Amino acid sequence: MSxxxxxxxxxxxxxxxxxxxxxxxxxxxxxxxxxFGYVPKEAVEMVAKACNVSRADVHGVLTFYHDxxxxxxxxNSVRICVAExxxxxxxQRLVDETERVFGTRMxxxxxxxxxxxxxxxxxxxxxxSAMVNGELIGRSTxxxxxxxxxAKS
Amino acid sequence: xxxxIYVPKDAAVRSIGADYVALAIEAESAKRGIxxxxxxxxxxxxLWLEPMVEVxxxxxxxxxxxxxxxxxxxxxxxxxxxxxxxxxxxxxxxDIPWLARQDRVTFARVGVIDPLSLADYQEHGGLVGLRRALxxxxxxxxxEVTQSGLRGRGGAGFPAGIKWRTVMATQSDQKFICCxxxxxxxxxxxxxxxxxxxxxxxxxGMTIAGLAVGASEGVVYIRSEYPAAYATLNQAxxxxxxxxxxxxxxxxxxxxxxxxTRLGGGSYVCGEETxxxxxxxxxxxxxxxxxxxxxxxxxxGKPTVINNVLxxxxxxxxxxxxxxxxxxxxxxxxxxTQVFQLGGNIARGGIVETAFGVTLExxxxxxxxxxxxxxxxxxxQVGGPLGAYLPVSSLNVSMDYESLLAAGGMLGHGGVVxxxxxxxxxxxxxxxxxxxxxxxxxxCTPCRLGSTRGAETILKxxxxxxxxxxxxxxxxxxxxxxxxxxxxxGGLTPLPVRSAMLHFSEDFDRRARA
Numbered sequence: 332m333s334x335x336x337x338x339x340x341x342x343x344x345x346x347x348x349x350x351x352x353x354x355x356x357x358x359x360x361x362x363x364x365x366x367f368g369y370v371p372k373e374a375v376e377m378v379a380k381a382c383n384v385s386r387a388d389v390h391g392v393l394t395f396y397h398d399x400x401x402x403x404x405x406x407n408s409v410r411i412c413v414a415e416x417x418x419x420x421x422x423q424r425l426v427d428e429t430e431r432v433f434g435t436r437m438x439x440x441x442x443x444x445x446x447x448x449x450x451x452x453x454x455x456x457x458x459x460s461a462m463v464n465g466e467l468i469g470r471s472t473x474x475x476x477x478x479x480x481x482a483k484s
Numbered sequence: 485x486x487x488x489i490y491v492p493k494d495a496a497v498r499s500i501g502a503d504y505v506a507l508a509i510e511a512e513s514a515k516r517g518i519x520x521x522x523x524x525x526x527x528x529x530x531l532w533l534e535p536m537v538e539v540x541x542x543x544x545x546x547x548x549x550x551x552x553x554x555x556x557x558x559x560x561x562x563x564x565x566x567x568x569x570x571x572x573x574x575x576x577x578x579d580i581p582w583l584a585r586q587d588r589v590t591f592a593r594v595g596v597i598d599p600l601s602l603a604d605y606q607e608h609g610g611l612v613g614l615r616r617a618l619x620x621x622x623x624x625x626x627x628e629v630t631q632s633g634l635r636g637r638g639g640a641g642f643p644a645g646i647k648w649r650t651v652m653a654t655q656s657d658q659k660f661i662c663c664x665x666x667x668x669x670x671x672x673x674x675x676x677x678x679x680x681x682x683x684x685x686x687x688x689g690m691t692i693a694g695l696a697v698g699a700s701e702g703v704v705y706i707r708s709e710y711p712a713a714y715a716t717l718n719q720a721x722x723x724x725x726x727x728x729x730x731x732x733x734x735x736x737x738x739x740x741x742x743x744x745t746r747l748g749g750g751s752y753v754c755g756e757e758t759x760x761x762x763x764x765x766x767x768x769x770x771x772x773x774x775x776x777x778x779x780x781x782x783x784x785g786k787p788t789v790i791n792n793v794l795x796x797x798x799x800x801x802x803x804x805x806x807x808x809x810x811x812x813x814x815x816x817x818x819x820x821t822q823v824f825q826l827g828g829n830i831a832r833g834g835i836v837e838t839a840f841g842v843t844l845e846x847x848x849x850x851x852x853x854x855x856x857x858x859x860x861x862x863x864x865q866v867g868g869p870l871g872a873y874l875p876v877s878s879l880n881v882s883m884d885y886e887s888l889l890a891a892g893g894m895l896g897h898g899g900v901v902x903x904x905x906x907x908x909x910x911x912x913x914x915x916x917x918x919x920x921x922x923x924x925x926x927x928c929t930p931c932r933l934g935s936t937r938g939a940e941t942i943l944k945x946x947x948x949x950x951x952x953x954x955x956x957x958x959x960x961x962x963x964x965x966x967x968x969x970x971x972x973x974g975g976l977t978p979l980p981v982r983s984a985m986l987h988f989s990e991d992f993d994r995r996a997r998a
Contacts (some may be wrong), residue, residue, distance in 0.1 A: 353784065354766030357749060395768040396709050414670030415865055419828035419903045420856060428591025450752060452709050453673040454496045454835025456531040456826060465711060469499035
């Protein structure tokens with residue numbers, strides 16, 4: 332995934348494509364994140380203006396959804412399912428080993444990778460499941476996830 | 485003529501290497517000078533046999549699985565492209581017992597057709613329901629759906645026809661059909677598989693709903709964890725527009741209906757229908773109080789039909805074959821078929837569509853063949869994270885709305901998650917509370933704060949602190965959450981907690997644990 336570096340001019344252009352849609356706040360924020368990889372704090376006022384809502388409204392939406400982030404994305408993203416179906420086939424063990432292999436903790440990141448927990452990827456008969464840079468992985472092992480990240484970088 | 489070979493493109497099958505298998509087959513066929521045509525179908529749902537490769541022969545489709553890249557060479561050696569015998573041979577796909585004993589209605593085409601081929605779709609009965617609906621009055625469509633007995637597959641089980649009637653009868657300049665594809669329950673994946681494997685069925689169901697209630701606009705709200713389903717559905721919408729189906733003039737009828745998709749933001753509670761409406765409107769996914777019902781005051785304040793993917797995807801078959809054919813299946817007030825999803829620690833997981841009334845025992849032991857680990861089954865969670873944990877002694881329960889309710893559980897979206905005897909049920913109860921704390925929208929205090937206090941209290945019980953008093957406190961808290969929350973998030977989180985305490989009390993006693 333490659334992102335455009337943040338600039339308010341580029342952000343304006345993005346908002347021009349979403350501001351007139353019905354219920355534009357969430358899709359505007361999603362569109363900004365698609366373009367820049369994250370939604371910087373300074374975007375809040377721009378979105379508020381474009382969508383004709385208060386900054387508080389935008390802040391509320393930005394902080395409600397787990398997907399939206401206010402800091403630049405990591406080079407690699409590893410999400411591990413920690414919901415029931417994957418728990419039953421050892422997601423906790425997968426989490427422990429993945430933390431060890433990557434040298435970072437769940438819901439934290441280092442310069443290389445961000446580990447994040449997720450509740451269900453819809454792959455419940457082939458768990459434990461994970462997602463590496465958007466690619467769904469079934470019957471995951473820490474080594475397989477590590478291999479995928481190394482192959483990309 | 486080239487030989488048709490099917491390699492599923494479903495996200496689950498790709499997650500265990502389907503793309504590599506497809507590439508290997510392509511490369512090997514080129515090397516051997518064999519002309520083949522690879523079709524990327526959905527999955528038949530027997531995930532324990534995936535990646536399952538099928539070859540079209542004169543006798544029918546012949547299956548091989550599970551196929552890995554290293555098998556491809558020997559498959560060609562065995563002339564699998566002519567249906568030859570190989571150690572991975574499964575025979576004719578339609579004779580595989582696990583699939584043959586199912587009753588596929590909603591999933592009839594999933595895994596069979598090329599998901600994005602409108603020609604394939606129509607060859608397999610697609611658009612028959614919609615074409616019939618176009619000859620009927622609104623009232624007649626609603627009556628047909630009501631008489632079929634179809635109930636909401638999202639979990640609540642509300643009769644679809646009655647909901648439609650309310651929207652039809654409400655006067656408004658604009659109405660909406662909203663499809664809830666925010667399939668967040670752990671252990672459920674049927675919505676995803678249908679959207680990836682037979683997206684046109686969903687579009688057809690929504691179009692029929694639009695004609696029935698007088699709505700010209702549909703919205704599908706899909707969770708962001710399903711990027712492949714989102715992409716497939718968007719593509720299907722494009723094709724349906726180009727075909728003259730979606731748009732201002734549905735199949736030349738002069739009536740308008742179009743569909744757009746909205747991507748979720750990774751919030752579980754947005755699967756609750758009113759939170760979903762808020763999210764489509766671009767706001768925080770905070771639950772609304774009811775009344776007013778969404779059927780009267782829904783999306784942007786307009787009358788709105790909200791149905792789950794499976795509910796809407798079943799409508800075309802009902803219109804095509806008539807209400808009676810659908811009603812003939814099932815038990816009591818749970819008529820028709822249910823798409824069960826077998827997941828978790830299970831040897832043979834996947835999709836089992838069958839009439840209501842199959843027992844949990846049949847699903848877990850006959851279809852599922854017990855646990856993946858080989859250890860005995862200890863608990864089964866039915867109906868997602870808000871569903872009850874049932875012990876082995878309850879496996880004889882009939883899988884229908886009423887029987888599960890009587891057994892202290894709920895059917896939910898039809899997910900069945902199996903745990904072996906290594907599971908710690910106090911830990912599972914604690915997780916239910918923690919999940920609620922993370923995903924609560926925050927509107928109702930019992931849900932927002934009770935979940936955190938609940939997790940803390942269970943931890944105390946696990947540590948052996950004032951166990952009796954804390955258990956009493958926990959049950960009291962569960963009662964407050966059940967009675968004092970607007971939606972199922974806070975209202976049903978006590979279900980897994982209480983069922984774990986009731987059926988697995990030994991896990992909540994420190995001496996027994998030690």
